[in-house]
Ligand SMILES: Nc1ncnc2c1ncn2[C@@H]1O[C@H](COP(=O)(O)OS(=O)(=O)O)[C@@H](OP(=O)(O)O)[C@H]1O
């Protein structure tokens with residue numbers, strides 16, 4: 328956890344409220360937080376959901392692992408502390424998007440339950456939708472699109488999630504996707520169906 332460093336700072340409320348922004352957008356906003364092992368399908372499913380929502384006229388934006396780690400979080404590695412700080416910053420950025428009325432989809436391993444729960448806590452009720460992309464290690468290792476599992480097994484990468492670093496499964500995910508057996512399109516449709524059934528797609 329990062330403590331408040333600066334003193335003499337005061338929170339300013341916005342003149343245009345979140346409710347007014349959502350009315351203008353014509354839909355609600357929230358964080359769709361995809362979590363799971365490397366190769367589980369977080370990025371692919373998030374981008375497919377993004378596309379489906381965009382087609383429905385919903386304002387969306389995807390924050391994706393590799394991209395954020397090349398910019399905002401380029402000074403962070405994969406130690407436990409750095410992963411925690413990675414998730415804290417992404418959570419704060421995602422909250423800003425949601426406050427602006429945009430549906431934000433995040434695709435990060437986010438291996439620690441406490442880090443994900445901390446993001447949940449800074450969001451309002453119903454504004455943090457945890458999506459567990461549940462693929463087994465065997466499936467992810469078989470896909471291995473970047474060859475990273477192979478390197479981790481060979482000892483060329485240390486502290487790789489699922490191999491010699493932990494992944495803590497969500498205890499209370501709003502959506503759990505069976506990413507071992509279902510297609511990307513089926514999984515994406517499940518997420519959109521959840522949003523529809525829970526009133527997120529209208530103001
Ligand atoms: N040690 C180690 N462990 C796990 N992953 C590693 C590691 N080193 C590099 N990579 C690559 O970085 C991507 C994960 O970054 P994230 O920001 O999502 O990780 S975390 O949430 O901070 O744990 C992850 O990408 P995805 O496959 O998209 O998940 C990997 O490609």
Ligand SMILES: Nc1ncnc2c1ncn2[C@@H]1O[C@H](COP(=O)(O)OP(=O)(O)O)[C@@H](O)[C@H]1O
Nearest residue numbers: 364365366367368369370371470472509510511
């Ligand atoms: N449900 C699925 N069925 C088959 N292949 C998948 C599925 N989900 C993802 N993939 C494939 O697995 C690879 C890793 O997916 P990706 O979205 O990059 O995972 P992550 O973002 O979790 O690391 C990609 O090549 C993708 O096309």
